[in-house]
Every structure is written in structure tokens, then in C-alpha cells.
Amino acid sequence: MWNEPTRERLNKVPLIHETEGVPLKEKMVHLHFFIGGCDWYICETDLRDLMWGFCILNNDYQMAEWGYVSLSELRDIKVNGWLEVDCEIEDVWKVRRAVDVDKIRIAQGWNKxxxxxxxxxxxxxxxxxxxxxxxxxxxxxxx
Structure with missing residues (x-):
């Protein structure tokens, strides 16, 4: 994985279920992993491996969904044996509400x-x- 998030950065992400009462639009997206036409927007983590957030695979906005993914699964993805998942660095990715992430907003139909x-x-x-x-x-x- 390129630009794997540091322990310090992961510690800033809320724990799994910690934001359960927060509406989806208001969930804070702390990390963005991507490769090709795939994006994982992370809102919660268990600080070990499990993460929860929004996933868009192969630019398929109609089938995009909220759910769980593991850091180890993302680490294991390799295309043609060398292309790996990347995580946007903090200087580029600023924590923001889910409704403020264009791809999530479009996939969820929040902006008609x-x-x-x-x-x-x-x-x-x-x-x-x-x-x-x-x-x-x-x-x-x-x-």
C-alpha cells in the first residue's frame, strides 16, 4: 500500500459505532483510499484492522454502499502485481462531512x-x- 496511514492518523478516526447516532450526511470522512475507479471513504475504525465507511467499486455509483472493509484487505490488493491501493496524505485529504465528498453525495443521490x-x-x-x-x-x- 502506498502512503499507508500512520498509527497517529488512525488514532484520530472515531471508533466503530462511536458515531452511530450521527446521520450519514454528517459522518466525518477521515481517510480516502483509492485505486483505479475504486474509492473507500473511511469514517470509523477499530484501530486494529476493521474500518467502516463508504465504498465505490469500478465507478459503479448505483451499487456503492456503506459498509466494512479491512485495512489488511486493502493492503493485499495489487493490480498486475505492482499497482497498489493508495491513501491520500493529510496535506491533500482534509477531514470533511460525507455530504461534502462529491462522489458520496452523487452516489447517495443527496444532490439531485x-x-x-x-x-x-x-x-x-x-x-x-x-x-x-x-x-x-x-x-x-x-x-
Whole structure:
């Protein structure tokens, strides 16, 4: 795993069930793990291995969900034997409410003004939506 969170950083994350009474929109997201089109936003941990938060796999916003993942599972993910899960460093990732994380907000439908296609278009330069509602790359895109 690249940029594995330090013990000090993990200690700042609430314990599992500690924020149980907090509405999902108001949950504080302390860590962001990612690889390719997969994101794990962590809100709680048991300080050993288990973490709880929001997961989006393969950019599938319709099937994204709140649930558990283990740090060891994330450590074990390797694509083509070398590409590993990364954790955004503290200088980049600022703790924020779940409703303030664009991908979570879109996947949960908390912001009806934007669609998943709008988010993809914003996140992937050159992606455009065709009239039949599929996404494709513009022919004139530059690298």
C-alpha cells in the first residue's frame, strides 16, 4: 500500500459505532483510499484492522454502499502485481462531512441537480454524454 496511514492518523478516526447516532450526511470522512475507479471513504475504525465507511467499486455509483472493509484487505490488493491501493496524505485529504465528498453525495443521490454522468464528465476530461445516455471520449481530445 502506498502512503499507508500512520498509527497517529488512525488514532484520530472515531471508533466503530462511536458515531452511530450521527446521520450519514454528517459522518466525518477521515481517510480516502483509492485505486483505479475504486474509492473507500473511511469514517470509523477499530484501530486494529476493521474500518467502516463508504465504498465505490469500478465507478459503479448505483451499487456503492456503506459498509466494512479491512485495512489488511486493502493492503493485499495489487493490480498486475505492482499497482497498489493508495491513501491520500493529510496535506491533500482534509477531514470533511460525507455530504461534502462529491462522489458520496452523487452516489447517495443527496444532490439531485447533478447526475452521475455530470460527475464523470467533471472527473474524466474529454468524456461527453451522447443522446442515448452513454459516455464516450471526444474525438478531438488532446493529451
Amino acid at each position: 441537480e447533478e447526475s452521475v454522468s455530470d460527475l464523470v464528465r467533471d472527473l474524466i476530461p474529454g468524456a461527453v454524454q451522447n443522446p442515448d445516455q452513454t459516455l464516450s471520449m471526444r474525438e478531438d481530445r488532446t493529451c
